[in-house]
Amino acid sequence: MIQVRALQKIMAFLSAGSMTTVNNSDTRTAGCLLTGIPGLEHLHIWLSIPFCTMYIAALGGNGILICTIISQPGLHEPMYIFLSMLASADVLLSTSTMPKTLANFWLGSSHISFDGCLTQMFFIHFLFVADSAILLAMAFDRYVAICSPLRYATILTRTVIGKIITATLTRSFIIMFPSIFLLKRLHYCRVNIIAHTFCEHMGIAHLSCSDISINVWYGLAAALLSTGLDIILIAVSYIHILRAVFHLSSREARSKALSTCGSHICVILLFYIPALFSVFAYRFGGKRFPRYVHILLANLYVVIPPTLNPIIYGVRTKQILEGARHMFSNLAKEFK
Numbered sequence: 001m002i003q004v005r006a007l008q009k010i011m012a013f014l015s016a017g018s019m020t021t022v023n024n025s026d027t028r029t030a031g032c033l034l035t036g037i038p039g040l041e042h043l044h045i046w047l048s049i050p051f052c053t054m055y056i057a058a059l060g061g062n063g064i065l066i067c068t069i070i071s072q073p074g075l076h077e078p079m080y081i082f083l084s085m086l087a088s089a090d091v092l093l094s095t096s097t098m099p100k101t102l103a104n105f106w107l108g109s110s111h112i113s114f115d116g117c118l119t120q121m122f123f124i125h126f127l128f129v130a131d132s133a134i135l136l137a138m139a140f141d142r143y144v145a146i147c148s149p150l151r152y153a154t155i156l157t158r159t160v161i162g163k164i165i166t167a168t169l170t171r172s173f174i175i176m177f178p179s180i181f182l183l184k185r186l187h188y189c190r191v192n193i194i195a196h197t198f199c200e201h202m203g204i205a206h207l208s209c210s211d212i213s214i215n216v217w218y219g220l221a222a223a224l225l226s227t228g229l230d231i232i233l234i235a236v237s238y239i240h241i242l243r244a245v246f247h248l249s250s251r252e253a254r255s256k257a258l259s260t261c262g263s264h265i266c267v268i269l270l271f272y273i274p275a276l277f278s279v280f281a282y283r284f285g286g287k288r289f290p291r292y293v294h295i296l297l298a299n300l301y302v303v304i305p306p307t308l309n310p311i312i313y314g315v316r317t318k319q320i321l322e323g324a325r326h327m328f329s330n331l332a333k334e335f336k
Helices: 002-024 041-071 078-095 098-107 114-147 149-155 158-184 201-205 213-246 251-284 291-316 318-335
Strands: 032-034
Touching: 041 078, 041 098, 041 291, 041 318, 078 098, 078 114, 078 158, 078 291, 078 318, 098 291, 114 149, 114 158, 114 201, 114 213, 114 251, 114 291, 158 201, 158 213, 201 213, 213 251, 251 291, 291 318
Parallel strands: none
Antiparallel strands: none
């Protein structure tokens, strides 16, 4: 009996010691725990249904869109090349978050290594900045097509498109790569629990017991110099586009231009509104909004635009709709 009690005390001591090690050890060794959506843990299974549905729809819709643009020579134009880039970035952005989120909801797989957390954080922010730059490139494409239609082919050549793609990826990498070193320099000594479904810059930084003011200011500067600047340039582009459209003499040409721009404006609003609302609600909303509202919005802006973009362009763009029908008809003939 004495031996049993002694064994129980030893086990209790070891258990308490292991908990202390997890909570107080360096997060780089212990890794991080993603809680999911705090306050809504009892709804994780139900929330996984719309998230999973939208993720599958995003993969299927964007996959069809990319295959249609690649397989149809008539769609090898700057506008559709940028659209295929947007679809690719959308798939990668949702894939960088949704599989881990769904695994957490379904299997309780909340643990992620510190390096894995940094990797996820980098790709989420990298792809978000790249998405924003692609929307800017699409706005520039529409500006040239409507304001300088005769010079469109000479301005947006394959060389220029290649430079735009390179600049998009380079800028995203340069902006986000330093954040990895800014997080690695910190000393981590607190509980390694992130109240989120995925790893993001400030969520990781708040685990540290070091001064994170540099991280805060860098994150704000990166957002303003990338997404903020893109929004301003897109707005300026569309001011010039709308002025040019309303000066067109032909009603048919005006309606066609507005229809093309309408699809792009819908995509822009879908991308920026949830993201900006999430950022401003987090920064300035304080305790007005429950924590789960912030996290739900953060998840929605990485899955809703990828889900709806193919639908918007497929329904509103006649060339893509016809290209998809032609692609599927060719596949049906091959299988026959």
